[in-house]
Every structure is written in structure tokens, then in C-alpha cells.
Amino acid sequence: xxxxxxxxxVIASLLLEIHQFEVGIKLGNIVFAAICLLVLRAGLWRLETxxxxxxxxYWMILYxxxxxxxxxxxxxxxxxxFQVGLAAIxxxxxxxxxxxxxxxTLHIVFVVAAIxxxxxxxxxxxxxxFALQPFxxxxxxxxxxxxxxxxxxxxxxxxxxxxxxxxxxxxDLPKFRGxxxxxxxxxxxxxxxxxxxxxxxxxxxxxxxxALAACCTFAAPQRWLRYTAxxxxxxxxxxxxxxxxxxxxxxxxxxxxLTFSGRLKIWQETWxxxxxxxxxxxxxxxxxxxxxxxxxGHYRPPxxxxxxxxxxxETGYIGSLLTLGFVLALLFRGLYISLCTRRISYxxxxxxxxxxxxxxxxxxxxxxxxxxxxxxLISGQEQTGRAIRRKVAVNRASSHVVRRxxxxxxxxxxxxxx
Numbered sequence: 001x002x003x004x005x006x007x008x009x010v011i012a013s014l015l016l017e018i019h020q021f022e023v024g025i026k027l028g029n030i031v032f033a034a035i036c037l038l039v040l041r042a043g044l045w046r047l048e049t050x051x052x053x054x055x056x057x058y059w060m061i062l063y064x065x066x067x068x069x070x071x072x073x074x075x076x077x078x079x080x081x082f083q084v085g086l087a088a089i090x091x092x093x094x095x096x097x098x099x100x101x102x103x104x105t106l107h108i109v110f111v112v113a114a115i116x117x118x119x120x121x122x123x124x125x126x127x128x129x130f131a132l133q134p135f136x137x138x139x140x141x142x143x144x145x146x147x148x149x150x151x152x153x154x155x156x157x158x159x160x161x162x163x164x165x166x167x168x169x170x171x172d173l174p175k176f177r178g179x180x181x182x183x184x185x186x187x188x189x190x191x192x193x194x195x196x197x198x199x200x201x202x203x204x205x206x207x208x209x210x211a212l213a214a215c216c217t218f219a220a221p222q223r224w225l226r227y228t229a230x231x232x233x234x235x236x237x238x239x240x241x242x243x244x245x246x247x248x249x250x251x252x253x254x255x256x257x258l259t260f261s262g263r264l265k266i267w268q269e270t271w272x273x274x275x276x277x278x279x280x281x282x283x284x285x286x287x288x289x290x291x292x293x294x295x296x297g298h299y300r301p302p303x304x305x306x307x308x309x310x311x312x313x314e315t316g317y318i319g320s321l322l323t324l325g326f327v328l329a330l331l332f333r334g335l336y337i338s339l340c341t342r343r344i345s346y347x348x349x350x351x352x353x354x355x356x357x358x359x360x361x362x363x364x365x366x367x368x369x370x371x372x373x374x375x376x377l378i379s380g381q382e383q384t385g386r387a388i389r390r391k392v393a394v395n396r397a398s399s400h401v402v403r404r405x406x407x408x409x410x411x412x413x414x415x416x417x418x
Contacts, residue, residue: 005039005097006105006377010112012036013090013373017152019144033086036093043096052095054383056333059326060376063365064088066319067284074283075291083285087368094376098384102346103175105381106163109374110176113160114188117195120145120153124198136200137262143198154201155357156370157192158208162353163346164189165212169220170343207356215349219338263305263360269295270304274313281316285367303366307358311365323365327355330379337382347379 012035015028067084074080097105123131123145133142133150147153167176177185196205216229273295274281282292287310288302304310311320334348354363354375363371 005043006100007108007112008035008039009093009097009373009377010105010108013370014112014116016368016373017147017149017156017370019146019148029082029086033089036089040089040093040096043093052098052384054329054333054380056326056329056379057091059322059329060091063315063319063322063326064091066322067315070281070283070286070315070319073280074286076283076286076289079289080284080286083367090368090373091376094373094380097377098380099388100381102378102381102385103172104178105377106167106172106176106346107178109163110160110188110192111178111180113157113192116146116153117157117188117191120147120195121191121198138200138202140200141198142200143195145195145199150199151201151204151361152370154196154199155204155361157196157199158201158204159350159353159371159374160192161189161196162208162212162349166215166344166346166349169216169222169225203360204357207353207359210356211349211353214352215344218335219344219348221342221344262299262301266301266305267309270306270309270313274309274316277316279316279318281312281314281319284314284319286314287366303362305360305362307362307364307366310362315365319365327351327364330375331355333379333383337386341386345382347382350375350378 012032015032018028020026020028064084064087067087068081071077071080071084120131120143124143128141131143131145133144136142142150143153144150145153147156164173164176167173180188213229213233216225217233218226220226220229270287273292282289286292287304293300304313307323308320311323315322330347330351334345334351337345338348354371357363357371363369363375
């Protein structure tokens with residue numbers, strides 16, 4: 001079941017980002033929803049409604065209800081209700097996969113990332129025009145491979161590499177590697193790293209470094225690693241303080257760099273428009289509606305390129321507070337697991353990486369993405385796995401006490417020589 005259910009969801013989630021021919025609607029979303037419904041139907045017997053939901057789940061439910069309410073005033077009601085329905089279906093299907101082993105899921109994510117990387121590099125070798133981003137924001141060739149956008153490809157590759165690093169720190173690398181031989185495993189790591197580099201996905205790469213540094217600082221089991229992370233962060237801050245102008249000139253060499261590839265303009269226009277509808281927003285999944293084309297000039301952005309601004313624009317203050325509650329619940333849960341287990345929680349890494357990526361992309365609060373799907377899957381499985389282990393430990397302790405009580409006193413006396 002773990003192989004069929006988890007692998008099916010992880011592979012099917014690629015339909016959210018993989019390149020698709022335009023037919024008026026995005027068929028990948030519909031197929032993904034149908035697959036999730038099949039997984040949900042097959043695994044309903046696993047659901048234990050009294051114990052499966054966490055604090056983050058309740059925030060998610062509240063946000064989905066508020067997003068569904070926005071259909072009443074959304075300029076694209078059909079798109080709003082479809083995207084809310086898709087998110088609800090995916091979240092529900094992931095509930096039935098929570099009792100399954102997390103280490104197997106991490107292995108599957110890594111293998112799928114390696115396969116996507118191989119296919120993307122192969123696409124570049126055979127048809128560079130198809131595999132490269134049509135309009136480069138960095139001035140260099142940007143590999144998008146089989147994905148629709150190079151940032152999403154880079155984000156997926158970075159997620160796999162980040163999970164690999166956390167598994168190494170936690171001592172989970174043998175389970176993470178699975179049955180892959182060392183040469184094959186090394187080749188997978190190399191091709192994923194190469195894909196991340198070729199994608200020129202600077203913001204997801206920077207987000208990965210930031211997330212790993214934060215996780216190591218607060219939760220690394222090795223004391224030397226915590227000290228190294230703290231020292232590195234302090235050294236970077238000190239260097240920025242001393243050589244801020246020099247570093248700025250070296251890093252921001254073009255107008256595209258200075259405006260974060262045009263994001264500053266997008267943020268300004270999004271914020272100005274959102275301030276006209278502060279409490280309710282304009283409706284979930286409405287940002288790309290043609291009703292707001294008047295906001296933009298020659299370039300029509302597909303998103304606000306920032307999770308908080310996207311959420312504020314579409315669902316207002318109320319949706320933003322609900323999203324913030326969901327994110328904080330994930331972060332607190334990840335920190336709690338890390339403190340209890342003295343390991344870096346995979347929930348913590350995924351939540352922090354999602355926050356880091358949200359500075360330049362839309363992860364939380366917007367339309368469903370692969371990273372958001374993995375955040376829900378991994379955090380749910382880690383929490384449920386801990387609950388199952390605690391329950392097994394309690395049952396074993398209880399059965400041991402019962403067995404001791406059932407031993408006759410005379411037998412105990414003979415065994416102890418009293």
C-alpha cells in the first residue's frame with residue numbers, strides 16, 4: 001500500500017507543474033484530482049477521525065471554508081470553486097496516507113526528483129528550445145525541462161536535496177537511499193544538483209540555504225553543527241554590515257537584479273490593489289483573472305510572486321490570518337518534534353523551506369503546488385508516525401505490566417529463591 005498510495009500521489013502531483021499542451025483548461029489538475037479521489041476511496045479504511053487531525057489541519061479547514069465563501073464575490077467563481085475543491089480533495093487523500101512510513105515517502109520523492117531531472121536534462125540535449133525558459137530573467141539559459149517554469153523545477157530539485165541533507169544529519173541516509181546502489185545513488189544526487197544549477201533558480205536555491213541554516217541552528221542533533229550554523233549566520237551578517245555596498249554591487253549587477261526580476265513592481269501594484277478590498281480580498285484563485293488586467297502594463301504576471309501578498313489580494317486580512325495560523329502551527333509542530341526527538345524534524349524543514357520560498361513565490365495560500373502537497377504529506381506522516389510509535393510503546397508497557405500481574409506468586413517466589 002505504501003508504494004502504490006504514496007508513489008501515486010507524489011507522481012500525480014507532477015501534473016500540477018509539468019508541461020502540458022494548451023487545450024483551454026489544465027487537464028493535469030483534473031487528472032490529479034481524479035487520482036486523489038481514487039487513493040482516498042482505496043484508503044478510507046485507514047482513517048481514524050478522532051486522532052488524525054492536527055492543529056494545522058484545523059487551520060487548513062478554516063482557510064478552505066473561507067476560500068470557498070469567496071466564490072460569492074469572485075470574478076471567476078468557477079475557477080475559485082474548482083481550486084478550492086482541488087485543494088480539499090488533495091488534502092483529504094493525504095489523510096489516508098498518514099499512517100504510512102515517512103522514510104519510504106522521502107525515498108520516493110528523491111527517486112521521482114532524480115527521474116524528472118534526467119528527463120529535463122535529456123530534453124535540453126535533444127530539444128533546447130523546448131527545455132529552456134522562453135524569456136530568461138537572469139540573462140542566462142534557464143532549464144525548465146519537462147516543467148512549465150524553471151523556478152518550479154529548481155524548487156522541486158532543491159526540495160529533494162534539502163531532504164537528503166536532513167536525512168544525512170539525522171542518520172536516516174540508509175533508509176533514504178533505499179535499495180539504490182551507491183553508484184546509482186551518487187548519480188541521482190549529481191543529476192538533481194545539476195538540474196538545480198541549470199535551472200538558474202536563484203531564489204529557491206537561496207531559500208534552501210536559508211532553511212538548512214535555520215534548521216541546523218535550532219534543531220541539529222550535533223552540537224558542532226549548531227555552533228557552525230550560528231557562526232556562519234553571524235559571519236554573514238557581519239560581512240554585510242562591513243561590506244554591504246560592495247556586496248550589493250557584486251550581486252545586483254543589472255536592473256533585473258535590482259528589481260528582483262521585476263517583482264518589486266508586481267508587489268507594489270498587488271499591494272495597492274489589495275488595499276482596496278482589505279478584509280475579504282477579491283476571491284480565491286482570482287489573481288490571474290482578466291478582470292485585473294488593468295493593473296499591469298506589457299507584462300501580465302501569473303501570480304504575485306509572494307505568498308503573503310497573494311493571500312492578501314485574494315482572501316484579505318481574514319484569509320491572511322488563517323494562512324498565518326496554518327504556517328505557525330506547522331513551525332511549532334516541527335520545533336516540538338525536533339526538541340522531543342533531538343533530530344531535525346522533516347516537518348520543520350519543509351515548513352521553513354516553504355516560508356523561505358514564499359518570499360519570492362506563491363506556496364502558502366495560493367493555488368496548490370507540488371511543494372505544498374509535499375509539505376502536507378510529509379508533515380502529516382511525521383506526526384502520525386510519532387503517534388503510532390507512542391501508542392505501540394504504551395501498549396507494550398501495559399501488556400508487560402499485565403503479564404507480570406498474571407504470574408502466580410508461588411512461581412515468582414521459586415524463581416527468585418525466596
